[in-house]
Structure formats: structure tokens, C-alpha cells
Amino acid sequence: MDDAKALLDQLEAALADLKHQYDLFFGGKRRGEPTKERKGLETKLLVWSRRAIVNNADQLRFNNISGRFWAYANLWSRMVRDLEEGRLRRDPVGTVARVGEEPVDREHLERVTAELMEARRSCGVGGDDSEGPSLRDTLYARALEISSSAGGKKVEFRVTVEEGKPKIKAVLR
Numbered sequence: 001m002d003d004a005k006a007l008l009d010q011l012e013a014a015l016a017d018l019k020h021q022y023d024l025f026f027g028g029k030r031r032g033e034p035t036k037e038r039k040g041l042e043t044k045l046l047v048w049s050r051r052a053i054v055n056n057a058d059q060l061r062f063n064n065i066s067g068r069f070w071a072y073a074n075l076w077s078r079m080v081r082d083l084e085e086g087r088l089r090r091d092p093v094g095t096v097a098r099v100g101e102e103p104v105d106r107e108h109l110e111r112v113t114a115e116l117m118e119a120r121r122s123c124g125v126g127g128d129d130s131e132g133p134s135l136r137d138t139l140y141a142r143a144l145e146i147s148s149s150a151g152g153k154k155v156e157f158r159v160t161v162e163e164g165k166p167k168i169k170a171v172l173r
Contacts, residue, residue, distance in 0.1 A: 112168065
């Protein structure tokens, strides 16, 4: 019983250390990815997953540790892939940061907002000029969502009138 608890304590400490090593790597304080440490912990977890753990509390604790490891492993793999593909870059200090390109131009948002307000008036839907700022914020938030799901591509909006109703369509560039 105490043997299992001691091994779970070791696994938990190893996971905390591995997370710290990855934090150092993504923070620019460590040159290479801690792959050897990650493989070692992964091997231990796989060996332990094949064992029968009798105590329910120990089984729950192991599942918790294992789940956290795999969640971190997916996050680390995604971040390393984004680094390699150019969606993340290291700044001069060495820390990792997202590439800061705007998904849509502010001037384009102004034009689209004006076009939509004009289309609303021509269709008789109505619309105050006071709605402009909130509409721009909504369009910008939507552009961020679309751009992030499309791999960072630019977004353009087009205003159309269909069946007497003004609509906005997003196009990726």
C-alpha cells in the first residue's frame, strides 16, 4: 500500500518537474525540448497503466496524474508544432509568443460597418450610428475566431442584401 503511494508521489513530482522544464523551454531559459524526461515519464505511466491498482483512491490519483500528463503532452506538442510552422515565434528575449498579425484591417471594418448601416437603411431595417462601435467590436471578435480556426489567415467581410435583409459574409484571404 505505502509502495503505491510512494510511487504515485514520485510520478506527481516527475510531472511537476517536467512541466517546469517545458516552462523553461518555452520561456527561453532552456535550449532544447526536454524530450528525454518526457519519454521517461511517459514510459512510467504506460507501465503503471498496465498494473492493477486495488485501492480506489490510488487508482483515482493515478488517473488524475495520467490525465494531466496527456493534456500537457498535447499542449506541448501543439506549441512545438506551431513554433516549427511559424505560428509562434521567439522574441529577442527567447520567450515564445503568437505571431501578432491582425486578422482584419481596421479601415476595412470601418467600411463594412458603414456599408451595413447603409444597407440597413435602404432595406428599412433601421439602425443608429450609435450601433457602429459595438458592431465593429463584434465583427473584430468574429474575425479573430474565424482567423484562429483557419490557421491565422486574414478575414474580409462583404455586405450583401438577400431577400430584403442585409447580411455580412466572411471571406478568408
